[in-house]
Amino acid sequence: MLRRTxxxxxxxxxxxxxxxxxxxxxxxxxxxxxxxxxxxxxAAMVLDSRHRVVLFxxxxxxxxxxxxxxxxxxxxxxxxxxxxxxxxGDPEASLAQLLGSNRDVVIHRTDGSQVAGSxxxxxxxxxxxxFHTAFxxxxxxxxxxxxxxRQLSIVVDKSDNAIFxxxxxxxxxxxxxxxxxxxxxxxxxxxxxxxAQLLSGAHTxxxxxxxxxxxxxxxxxxxxxxxxxxxxGRPLWLSAAINPVHDEDGVLLGLVSVLSDITQTKxxxxxxxxxxxxxxxxxxxxxxxxxxxxxxxxIAPELTVSIITVDNExxxxxxxxxxxxxxxxxxxxxxxxxxxxxxxGAAAWRGRPVLVKDIATDPLCAGTRHLTLPLGLRACxxxxxxxxSGRVLGTLSFYFRENRGPDExxxxxxxxxxxxxALTLEREQTNERVHQLAFYDTLTxxxxxxxxxxKAEQALANVAQANGxxxxxxxxxxxxxRINDAQGHAAGDGLLRDVAARLSEELGGVNIVGRQxxxxxxxxxxxxxxxxxxxxxxxxxxxxAAPTAAGLMTLHPSASIGVAMFPDDGRDIDLLVRHADMAxxxxxxxxxxxxxxxxxxxxxxxxxxxxxxxxLREALRINQLQLHYQPQVGGHGGNHLYGVESLLRxxxxxxxxxxxxxxxxxAEECGxxxxxxxxxxxxxxxxxxxxxxxxxxxxxxxxxxxxxNFRDPELSLQISDLLDAYGLTPNDLTLEITxxxxxxxxxxxxxxxxxxxxxxxxxxxxxxxTGYSSLSHLHRLPxxxxxxxxxxVRDIDTSAIARTLTTSVLRxxxxxxxxVVAEGVETESQHRFLTEQRFPVLQGxxxxxxxxxxxxxxxxxxxxxxVMRDDIAVATAMPA
Numbered sequence: 001m002l003r004r005t006x007x008x009x010x011x012x013x014x015x016x017x018x019x020x021x022x023x024x025x026x027x028x029x030x031x032x033x034x035x036x037x038x039x040x041x042x043a044a045m046v047l048d049s050r051h052r053v054v055l056f057x058x059x060x061x062x063x064x065x066x067x068x069x070x071x072x073x074x075x076x077x078x079x080x081x082x083x084x085x086x087x088x089g090d091p092e093a094s095l096a097q098l099l100g101s102n103r104d105v106v107i108h109r110t111d112g113s114q115v116a117g118s119x120x121x122x123x124x125x126x127x128x129x130x131f132h133t134a135f136x137x138x139x140x141x142x143x144x145x146x147x148x149x150r151q152l153s154i155v156v157d158k159s160d161n162a163i164f165x166x167x168x169x170x171x172x173x174x175x176x177x178x179x180x181x182x183x184x185x186x187x188x189x190x191x192x193x194x195x196a197q198l199l200s201g202a203h204t205x206x207x208x209x210x211x212x213x214x215x216x217x218x219x220x221x222x223x224x225x226x227x228x229x230x231x232x233g234r235p236l237w238l239s240a241a242i243n244p245v246h247d248e249d250g251v252l253l254g255l256v257s258v259l260s261d262i263t264q265t266k267x268x269x270x271x272x273x274x275x276x277x278x279x280x281x282x283x284x285x286x287x288x289x290x291x292x293x294x295x296x297x298x299i300a301p302e303l304t305v306s307i308i309t310v311d312n313e314x315x316x317x318x319x320x321x322x323x324x325x326x327x328x329x330x331x332x333x334x335x336x337x338x339x340x341x342x343x344x345g346a347a348a349w350r351g352r353p354v355l356v357k358d359i360a361t362d363p364l365c366a367g368t369r370h371l372t373l374p375l376g377l378r379a380c381x382x383x384x385x386x387x388x389s390g391r392v393l394g395t396l397s398f399y400f401r402e403n404r405g406p407d408e409x410x411x412x413x414x415x416x417x418x419x420x421x422a423l424t425l426e427r428e429q430t431n432e433r434v435h436q437l438a439f440y441d442t443l444t445x446x447x448x449x450x451x452x453x454x455k456a457e458q459a460l461a462n463v464a465q466a467n468g469x470x471x472x473x474x475x476x477x478x479x480x481x482r483i484n485d486a487q488g489h490a491a492g493d494g495l496l497r498d499v500a501a502r503l504s505e506e507l508g509g510v511n512i513v514g515r516q517x518x519x520x521x522x523x524x525x526x527x528x529x530x531x532x533x534x535x536x537x538x539x540x541x542x543x544x545a546a547p548t549a550a551g552l553m554t555l556h557p558s559a560s561i562g563v564a565m566f567p568d569d570g571r572d573i574d575l576l577v578r579h580a581d582m583a584x585x586x587x588x589x590x591x592x593x594x595x596x597x598x599x600x601x602x603x604x605x606x607x608x609x610x611x612x613x614x615x616l617r618e619a620l621r622i623n624q625l626q627l628h629y630q631p632q633v634g635g636h637g638g639n640h641l642y643g644v645e646s647l648l649r650x651x652x653x654x655x656x657x658x659x660x661x662x663x664x665x666x667a668e669e670c671g672x673x674x675x676x677x678x679x680x681x682x683x684x685x686x687x688x689x690x691x692x693x694x695x696x697x698x699x700x701x702x703x704x705x706x707x708x709n710f711r712d713p714e715l716s717l718q719i720s721d722l723l724d725a726y727g728l729t730p731n732d733l734t735l736e737i738t739x740x741x742x743x744x745x746x747x748x749x750x751x752x753x754x755x756x757x758x759x760x761x762x763x764x765x766x767x768x769x770t771g772y773s774s775l776s777h778l779h780r781l782p783x784x785x786x787x788x789x790x791x792x793v794r795d796i797d798t799s800a801i802a803r804t805l806t807t808s809v810l811r812x813x814x815x816x817x818x819x820v821v822a823e824g825v826e827t828e829s830q831h832r833f834l835t836e837q838r839f840p841v842l843q844g845x846x847x848x849x850x851x852x853x854x855x856x857x858x859x860x861x862x863x864x865x866x867v868m869r870d871d872i873a874v875a876t877a878m879p880a
Contacts, residue, residue: 033124034046034055037055037057037133038055038057038058039057040057040059040135041059042059042135042136042137043057043059043060043062043063043064043135043136043137043138044057044059044060044133044134044135044136045057045060045076045079045133045134045136046124046131046132046133046134047076047131047132047133047134048129048131049129049130049131050075051075051076051077051095051132052073052074052075052076053071053072053073053074053075053076053079054072054073054131056068056071056072060136063107063117063136063138064079064107064109064110065109065110065111066109066110066111070110071110076095076134078108079107079108080105080106080107080108080117080119080136081105081106081108082097082098082103082104082105095121095132098119098120098121098134099121099122099123099132100120100121102118102119102120103118103119103120103121104116104117104118104139105117105118105119105136107136107138115138115140116138116139116140116142116143117136117137117138117139117140118136118137118139119134119135119136119137120134120135121133121134121135156176157176157177157178158177158178159176159178160178160181160182160261161178161182161258161259161260161261162175162176162178162179162181162182162183162238162258162259162260162261163175163176163178163179163256163257163258163259164176164179164190164195164256164257164259165254165255165256165257166194166195166254166255166257167253167254168252168253168254168255170194170195170196170255171191171192171193171194172187172190172191172193172194172195173191173254174187175187175190179259182230182236182259182261183199183228183230183231183236183259184230184231184232185198185231195257196208196209198231199228199229200228200229201227201228201229201233201235203227203235203298204226204227204228204229205226205227208224208226211224212242215242216244216252216255219244219246220244221241221242221243221244222240222241222242223239223240223241224239224240224242225237225238225239225240225262225266226238226240228259233301234300234409235263235298235299235301236261236263237261237262237263237265237266237267238259238260238261238262238263239259239260239262240257240258240259241257241258242255242256242257243255243256243257263299263409264412267299267412267413267416268416270295271292271295271296271416271417271420272416272420274291274295275288275291275292275420275423275424278291279423279424279427285319285424285425285428286319286320288424289307289319289320289421289424290320290322292305292307292320292417292420292421292424293305293306293307293320293321293322293323294322296398296413296417297322297323299409299413300409300410300413302400302401303398303399303400303410303413304321304323304324304377304398304399304400304401305320305321305323305396305397305398305399305417306318306320306321306324306344306396306397306399307319307320307321307385307394307395307396307397307421308332308344308348308394308395308397309393309394309425310337310348310392310393310394310395314336314337314348314349315334315335315336315337316332316333316334316335316336316337316341316344316345316348316395317333317334318332318333319394324375325375328371328375331371332344332371335368337349339364340363340364340366340367341367341368342356342364342365342367342368342369342371342372342380343355343356343359343364343365343380343381343382343397344368344380344382344395344397345368346364346382347382347383347384347395348384348392348394348395350384351384351386351390351392352384353381353382353383353384354380354381354382355380355381355382355405355406356379356380356381356382357379357403357404357405358378358379358403359372359373359377359378359379359380360373360378365380372399376401377399377400377401378400378401378402378403379399379400379402379403379404379405380397380398380399380400381397381398381400381405381406381410381414382395382396382397382398383395383396383397383414383418385418385421385422385425386418386422387422387425387426387429388422388426393421393422393425393426393429394421394425396414396417396418396421398410398413398414441500441514441515443493443496443497443500443515444496444497444499444500444515445500446500446503446504446513446514446515446521447512447513447514447515448514448515449514449515449516449517451514452512452513452514452515452516452522452524453573453574455512455514455524456472456512456514456524456573457572457573459510459512459524459526460524460526460566460571460572460573460576462526463526463527463566464566464567464571466527468526468527469527469528469529469530469565469566469567469568470524470525470526470527470528470565470566471524471525471528471529471530471532471533471536471563471564471565471566472522472523472524472525472563472564472565472566472573472576472577472579472580473522473523473524473525473533473536473537473540473561473562473563473580474516474520474521474522474561474562474563474564474577474580474581474583474584475503475520475521475522475523475540475544475559475560475561475584476519476520476521476559476560476561476584476588477495477499477519477544477557477558477559478557478558478559478560478588478592478593479558479592480492480495480518480519480557481740482740483495483555483557488745491553491555492519494548494549495548495555495557496515496519498548499519499521499544499557499559500513500515500521502543502544502546503521503523503540503543503544505543506536506539506540506543507523507525507536507540510526510527511523511524511525511526512524512526516577520581522577522580524573530563530565530597533563533565534563534595534597537561537563537595538595540559540561541558541559541561541593541594541595544557544558544559545557545558545559545593558592558593559592559593560584560585560587560588560592560593560594560595561583561584561587561594561595561596562579562580562581562582562583562584562585562586562587562595562596562597562598563580563583563595563596563597563598564576564577564579564580564583564597564598565597565598569598579598580598582598583595583596583597583598583599584596609666612658612662612663612666613666613669613670613672615652615655616650616663616666616667616670616672617672619650619652620672620675620676620679624650624651624652625648625649625650625679626648626649626650626651626683626852627646627647627648627649627680627683627684627687627853628646628647628648628649628850628851628852629644629645629646629647629687629701629850629851629852629853629856630644630645630647630843630848630849630850630851631643631644631843631847631848631856631859631860631863632644632645632702632821632841632842632843633841633842633843633847634840634841634842641697641698641699641860642699642700642821642840642841643698643699643700643701643702643734644698644700644701644702644856645701645702645736645843645850646680646683646684646687646701646702646703646704647660647850648660648664648676648680649850650663664676668706673706673708674706674708674709674712676706677703677704677705677706677708677709678709678718680703680704681703681705681718681719681722682722684701684703684733685701685722685723685725685726685728685733686726687701687853688701688726688728688732688733689726689727689728690853691853692727692728692732696857696860697860698856698860700731700732700733700734701732701733701734702733702734702735702736702764703733703734703735703736704735704736704737704766705735705736705737705741707737707738707740707741707744707749710737710741710744710746710748710749710752710753711744711746711748711749712748712752713748713751713752715752715756716751716752716755716756716759719733719735719756719759719761720759723759723761729760730759730760730761730762731760731762733761733762734761734762734763734764734784734785735756735761735762735763735764736763736764736765736766736787737763737764737765737766738765738766738767739765739767739768741753742765742781742783753781753782754782757782762784762785763781763782763783763784763785764783764784764785764786764787764821765778765783765785765786765787766787767787767789768786768787768788768789768809778812778816778818779816783816783818784818784819785818785819785820785821786809786812786813786818786819786820786821787820787821787823788806788809788810788820788821788822788823789823789824790823790824790844791824792805792806792809793806793822793823793824793825793826793830793834793844794824794826796829796830796833796834797827797829797830803833806822806833806834806837807837810837810838810839819840819841820839820840820841821840821841821842821843822834822839822841822842822843822844823843823844824843824844825842825843825844825845825846825847826844826845826846827846828846830844830846831846847863848863
């Protein structure tokens with residue numbers, strides 16, 4: 001059998017084969033050995049005395065990935081090589097190294113690949129022949145695992161995380177260098193001890209061990225956050241991952257724990273969550289700041305923390321220092337910031353951090369060291385607390401009980417706290433600002449309507465409890481709109497601030513002053529009789545009438561005051577203010593500059609005014625209003641038509657004829673005037689289109705447009721659309737404007753005037769001579785026509801001054817190339833004078849009253865010579 005085996009291992013011999021013959025076969029008694037080698041699960045081979053392969057078992061075939069015939073007779077150095085140095089190229093030396101225990105080798109496969117292996121060789125003597133047997137194992141996977149373990153060991157040791165391994169009874173058996181760096185302990189200090197014995201502190205979760213036990217009993221790991229303490233006592237928030245290790249039978253071998261330092265994250269999270277929660281629950285600023293101080297001192301016990309605010313005068317106001325005595329608070333209160341005001345005052349003054357490592361010697365603390373040294377404080381690091389705009393709101397100070405500076409933890413704490421302190425202080429200022437905006441007038445600083453009402457109600461309740469009386473004053477400036485229009489809103493705002501200051505000065509003490517809206521002010525005078533209220537009103541009128549500067553001009557304001565008495569005129573503040581408002585209107589209608597007490601008659605008139613407003617809105621909705629037209633005739637003989645002025649009329653089915661002088665002011669007050677003006681403009685254009693269609697030769701129609709309409713950027717477009725809609729030309733229409741429109745600084749007004757001029761519609765300046773028009777405005781603006789106010793015409797017969805002014809206006813118009821229309825001509829003597837002065841256009845009851853369109857057509861047929869009619873476009877005007 002042995003012979004057959006050896007023969008089967010011998011490769012075929014070719015003629016060129018010079019290899020020595022195979023070794024003689026062993027004795028038959030050793031046949032069993034060869035059989036064992038064939039059946040071995042490990043790769044096995046037999047080498048002859050010349051170190052050539054004479055046996056190659058199936059396991060070897062699998063390892064080398066070849067058939068035995070391919071390697072029979074091959075020198076073993078071609079199949080493997082020893083990894084030990086010094087044996088390269090020397091078969092005997094290599095063989096000698098491989099004899100005995102396992103040795104690492106490199107297996108060379110016939111396909112050229114290599115794998116790591118382990119070989120154990122033995123010398124076998126069979127008769128007179130010497131063989132070597134070799135058992136070889138593939139160790140490449142073991143080598144890879146060892147390399148992974150080596151790399152893992154390096155990574156674990158270099159990790160910033162603290163990693164330790166403990167036995168089943170929790171005693172530490174391994175720590176990496178990260179553990180030592182983080183917590184300060186080496187393995188020798190931990191041997192035979194449980195981690196909880198060394199790492200737990202005053203604020204460590206006492207249930208930690210129980211939670212670990214429950215997790216391990218359930219065969220699970222534990223992920224948690226825990227507060228532990230380093231060797232030097234510094235608290236550290238750690239994220240802990242504790243995992244059990246079991247053997248194949250499920251027996252606990254030990255625990256692998258990984259600790260990550262989350263102190264900064266946890267510090268940021270805890271501080272933020274607690275402070276934000278306090279802010280949400282509306283804690284006071286002092287309480288929030290105290291919370292911040294205590295949390296910082298908890299995280300870093302070596303610190304004593306103080307937070308100070310700085311007021312608008314640059315004075316320090318201690319806000320929170322829970323670890324410092326109250327006496328320290330009192331001594332710091334009111335100290336001025338500055339370069340020698342200690343670390344706090346210097347940091348606030350400089351606007352940047354200040355570090356004082358020795359309070360006893362640093363010159364910055366020359367004036368404050370007597371406050372800090374007796375408390376055992378030796379060093380201080382102070383940061384200014386700044387708003388988002390960079391303004392210093394206060395300071396945050398870290399005090400040390402030894403001469404030192406901050407470390408990395410202190411810097412991180414400072415960054416976190418400064419943000420929270422700024423947020424808290426800015427929130428407080430924002431709340432104050434919101435309160436100011438919500439309850440106080442931004443222009444004057446007086447209580448607004450809401451705050452005034454709340455204060456007034458409380459004051460009236462106190463008066464009622466004492467069975468007393470009180471006065472409510474409603475103060476409104478006279479001609480304020482004219483000041484705004486002529487001088488601009490800046491001058492108006494300045495006047496309102498000045499008036500508010502005068503009212504506050506005159507009505508100090510228990511009296512309450514507020515601003516209602518615009519130029520309206522209100523005041524409550526508790527425990528005040530009617531006689532006293534009258535005296536106060538007289539005094540206020542005098543104070544408000546004092547001259548005041550508005551830019552380069554001096555204004556002489558005046559006011560109208562209404563007075564309502566509690567409880568006779570009302571028992572709640574809203575009713576009293578409304579009644580005082582009515583009394584103020586009576587004072588204003590009587591000429592202004594005076595005061596009036598409320599009466600029942602005023603209440604009746606006010607109710608009528610409200611009813612009139614309601615009726616006017618309804619009249620607009622159902623087209624109850626109508627236009628009348630007053631002719632304007634040529635001045636030289638008056639026998640030709642220059643144009644017609646449209647005048648608004650209202651005949652109510654129940655109230656009868658309501659004159660414009662009554663309903664137009666109501667329209668202005670309730671905001672209907674703009675809609676009313678556009679209605680008149682639309683009706684006038686429709687009437688002109690009807691006259692054009694029927695061949696009735698009316699040269700032009702004039703319409704009076706309110707100042708409010710001229711502030712509408714769409715006005716010129718609206719006029720253009722109306723002309724197109726009714727098929728009219730720009731010459732068919734003239735717009736009458738007042739001097740307030742001409743002087744309005746609003747850019748939309750000037751743009752509308754220019755756009756209307758470009759459109760071709762002519763502008764007429766109404767009531768010329770009664771306001772504040774300047775020749776410079778007349779010269780710059782595209783005014784085509786001046787309308788002499790009827791007050792001049794009315795006095796022509798009796799006043800030489802009126803005649804002179806009338807002539808002057810005509811000459812001004814002629815010099816500027818403008819038509820001049822004289823209104824209110826009612827007598828022949830007025831007609832004669834105006835004709836003598838060669839006034840080009842006359843208008844008045846002497847020629848015709850305002851007429852409905854149908855009656856105007858009859859008048860035209862009776863009075864005008866159509867051949868001589870002027871073709872110049874005429875302005876349309878809505879009467880006041």
